[in-house]
Amino acid sequence: MSTLLDGALPPAQTPHLFGHAAAERFLAESYSSGKGHHAILIEGPEGIGKATLAFRFAYHVLTHPEPAEAPAMLSDPDPQSLVYRQIVSGASHNLLHLTRPLDEKTGREKSAITVEEVRRAGRFFSQTSGTGNWRIVIVDPADDLNRNAANALLKILEEPPRRALFLVLTHAPGKLLPTIRSRCLPLALRPLSPTHLAEALGALGVALPAARANEVLTAAKGSVAEALKLVNHGGLDILEAFGAILSKTDTAARKEMHRLADVLSAKDSGTIFDFFTALVETHVQDAARQAARAGEGARADRLASLSTALTEKLATAEAYNLDRKQTILSLIDAIRAER
Template sequence: MSEDVAGLLDGAQPPARNTNLFGHQAAEEFLARAYRSGKAHHAILIEGPEGIGKATLAFRFANHVLSHPDPAAAPPYLTEPDPDSAVSRQIASGASHNLLHLSRPVDDKTGRVKSAITVDEVRRAGHFFSQTSGTGSWRIVIIDPADDLNRNAANAILKILEEPPKQAMFLVLSHAPGKLLPTIRSRCQPLRLSPLNDRDLTQALGALGLALDGGKTEEMVLSMSKGSVAQALKLLNYGGTEIIAAFDEILSSEGPKARKAMHRLADVLSGKDSEVIFGFFMQHLSDHLVARARAAALAGDIATADRQAKLVTDINEKITVSQAYNLDRKQTILSILEAARA
């Protein structure tokens, strides 16, 4: 399968081809030492917020392992991927017989990325392990992210983790490990990655050709992205800064002005190819309501805190129902905005 990743953000580099990694030197050193010791765990849970480099680290480590199949002879640090090496070329093109990348598949009927990693995808892992490695090397599966496994797929992965094949390695990525099956978590060694600091985030964006201007835009991007390259790309390349400004206008306006602003925002969020920015807005809204609930609780206003917390749940239910029954998204968004203003 080609690593022209379905759903890849505009401006992002496919992790399988990305030779740049910023801010995770300690994790790199840990993986290199563990592998070289010959005692590396067969399943490593790489966890942390979305867009901070988990997939890039996983592919970087996979490249290291496949380039140095004998742990004892491997260097004590993760080697830089060599784009001209056979291993790197195979990984970048999705043609490696020793590496399988499991992610949400594209629906052949709609052309859109499915909402979950299905059990059919996990069956590919079973077939992958049943084949003899052409080089006698490691067989590595990257699950990206495991949060997207539906229940049947999660149970199927669990069965493989319980009795892993010889020289098999799983790199399990998760944005929210608390949502994974406890039995999956218990069979993995956790490796927590932290959000990028401002310097590393700026360098990562620079490597993608996005130079921050040093003014208010840079200040906002660094503040709102919370150390995530993915969030920064949504702010810079998907109009995220304008979406936040529009939402702030709705909260500060009254009467016809507020309703007009609500309709403008709803039109944008319900337009064609709006999935990325819609998801960005829903996360921003959730964070906003949680912050309001926390502030109310700290001020001793428990009733308001409970109301704001319940609002988050109610809004998530509205979205779930809207998607399940294919309801008009604009009307759903208007309803959500009205509730958020209350």
């Protein structure tokens, strides 16, 4: 149960998918051929529609359980159909959505998909065996599996039950166990084009700020999730503040740094804090690549080392629940030192 961004719909309820017609056609045709793979690894950046595609394909399979009778293209789900209502309500006996569970004590999502969650898949298959129906598991995303959970999933993938389908989502396939990747058919999705991104936002009723529409579409890099963070969660203001801080002298920047850190460390600021940390990491990585292309080898090496150090600092801060404001200030200081 991932945190839903302001303006977004849960993937299971999203009526339309933009920009991935080729992937939809591939899934539909491979299924109708009767030779489809039992595990599909749907790859691509976060927020471009991977989960929506997975639920659309699950709806397609459960609506047309006999492959030979299924159409060769996915269609928008019928909100009045029993299959759709069961999927949306989480009451389908043939679909299991594995994601990070809630911590009963804190009410917040756990930091990983645990082995207990993957074991639910084993019970799911045993309870529905003998019905003859398809059984579909969506792992959303596999990047969140801890080591034990990943190994547990691997065991199921190695000996899949009959008429079982795994839709495994990943933002970073290179971080998955090679053995999991080797047992899945990869299906890579590309970021949305500006046109498709604008269409997707329009379908959600999200109005782009007229004066900054192009800025949003560019900065979002083809991701609906990033666009929503920019428009509805203050991301545009964070971008502007970060750029201003990097352009000012130490004395002039210090007050702006504290103001930004206060915003990012406020209560219930998790979404925008994550947006900022991703912004920081991307900024340093881009600077390292630019230095390398310019033949500035020493600076490129320093920036690459800084990127690794920042990632480790963020992981340590999260693991030990360190003061978020001080973490932000130290990140900015480290970046400013390498300008």
